Amino acid sequence: MIASQKSSHTKASHGSGAGAPILRAHKLGKKFSGFAAVEGVDLGVAEGSIHALVGPNGAGKTTCFNLLSKFLEPSAGDIFFRERNITRMRPADVARLGMVRSFQISATFPQMTLLENVRVVLQRAAGLAHQFWMPARALTRLDQEALRFLDMVGLSGQAGQLASSLPYGHKRALELATTLAMDPQLLLLDEPTQGLGHEDVEQVTELIRRVAQGRTVLMVEHNMSVISKICDRVTVMQRGQVLAEGSYDEVSRNPEVITAYMGDAEEGIHA
C-alpha cells in the first residue's frame, strides 16, 4: 500500500513537467578557516518532488542547508530559487520568498503556547507584527486560523499548552505546523525524524508526505526506510562533495555509495 502511494506521488511530481528546478545550487562552497565543509556542490531540486540529502555525519549536509537558506554566506557558488539568484539575500527574505527551513534539533518557541507558536507566523502575513501600541487581544482574530494549522498535525487539543511541555515527537509536529503556516513552496527539513521513536518516525513521515502535496521538500535524512518510502530523488554527499545522485534504487546500488557508508560503520544504511 505504501509502495503504491509512493509511486503515485512520484508520477504526479514528474508528470507535472520536470522543467526548471525550483532550487538550484551551482558550484556551492563553504570554507571554515581553510577547511572546506562544502565544495563544488551542484544540486537541482525538481518542483513538486521530495528530494533527500544523505551522507555520513560531517559530510556537509547541514552546512549545505545553512548555505541554501542563507544562514551562512557561501564562500563560492550561486543559489537560484525559481531561477532568481538569491546568493546575496538575507535569510529572512529568503524565507519570505517561500523557502522555509527547519533545524536539526527541534525549533519551537518553548515558553509560548502552541497557539502562539503558530500565530507568530500568521502575524507577519496579517501585518500584525510591529504594532507595539496594540493590546494582546488584537491577535485573537488569528486564533481560528492558527488552530486550523494545529489541527493538521493533530495538536489542536493542546493549543493552550506551552510548547516546552510537549514530548519531542509532538514538538517536531508543532514545528511542521508552524512551517506550514508560512505556506512555503519549498521546505528544507534537516533530519526531521532524528531522535524520534519508531512510531513517531512513522507519523512524521506520513505528515511530510501529506504536506508535500503541492509543495517541494528537500530533506536531510538518515533513515533509509523513510527515504525509500517517500523520496523521489536522493543526493549523496561525502566530505563536502556530491558523490552520487539518482532515485533511491539507483543510489543504493551504487558501489561508491556503498563503500562510503561501509567506511562509516556506526552510520550504516538503516534499511
Added chain:
Amino acid sequence: MSWRSKAQLSTMWLILLLAVAAPWLGMYPVLGMRIMSFALFACAFNLMAGYTGLISFGHAALFGGAGYVTGLALTSWGWPTPAGIMFGVFVALVIGLAMGVLAVRRYGIYFSMVTLALAQIVYFYCLQADFTGGEDGLQGIPRGTLFGLSLQSDRVMYYVMLVVFVASWWFIRRIVRSPFGQILQAVRENEPRAISLGYRVNRYKLGMFLLSAGFAGLAGAMKAVIMGFETLTDVHWSTSGMVILLTLVGGLGTDLGPILGAVIITVLEEKMGAIGHFLEHITGVHWFASLNDNVSMINGAIFVLCVLLFRRGIVGTFNARWGGARAASG
C-alpha cells in the same frame, strides 16, 4: 481571571494607593520622585534587557543625555516645560538610534561593550561641552508650569510625576504583551527560528531599543525637571551599572521588579545614615555609623545577596515559586 492575575492586580492597586497617599503619610516628595524616575528608568532598561536578553551597558547616556538637553532647553532657551521634556525624549531617541544601529547585530558581551563605548563618547562630550557646566553640572533648571499649573510645589510635581510614571509603566506593560511584544518574545526564545519564519530580527530589536531609549529619556528629563539640576553622574557608566543592578535585584523581565528594585536601592541609599546609626545604637558596633560613606559597598552586598538568594530577582523568584507556569512574565 486566575488567582495569579488577581493577586497581581491587587498588588498593583495597593502600590498605586500607597504612592498616592505617600506624601500625606510623611514621605518626603522629592524622595518619592527620585524613586519614580529611577523606577521608570529601570522599567525602560528592562524593556530591552528583559525582553530581548540584550544587556545595555550604555543606558546612562540616554538618561543623562535627555536630562542635559531638557535642562538646556528650559534654562537657556526658555522653552515651556512639556516641550523641554519632549526634546529630551527626542534626543534620547536619536542617541538610541545611533547606539541601536551599531549594537543590535551583536550578542551578549559584545552588545554590552558597544553600548558602553558609545555611552562613554556621550559622557566625554558632556564633560567637555559648555552647556553642561562640566564638573559643576547644569544648575538652576526651572520647573516652570504645566498647562498653567505651577510645578513649583513639591506635592504638585510629585503627582505630575506619578501620572507620568503610571502612564509610562502601563504603556510599557502593554508593549510587552502587544503583537510586537509577541514577535520579540519569539526572537528571544529562538532567534534562528524567528529568522527562518521570515522576521528581520534586527529591526525588531532596534525597535525595542528605541522604545527603551525613549522611556529612559523621559525618566532622565523628568528627573532634571524635578531636581532642578543635572550632573555628570547621570551620564556616567556607574549609572548604567546602577540601572542593571536595580533591575536584576527586582527581577529582570517582570512588570514590578524594576519598581521594587528602585524602591529598595534608592531608599537604602537615602536612609543608610539613619540605618547605620540605628544599628550602631542596638549593637554598639561603631563601624555601623560609617555605613553612609559606604553606600556603593552596601549596594554591592545587596546585589551579591540577591544573586545568591533570588537568582531571578525578588519578583522573579516570587513568581517562579508561587506564580504557576508562565512565571517569568509577571
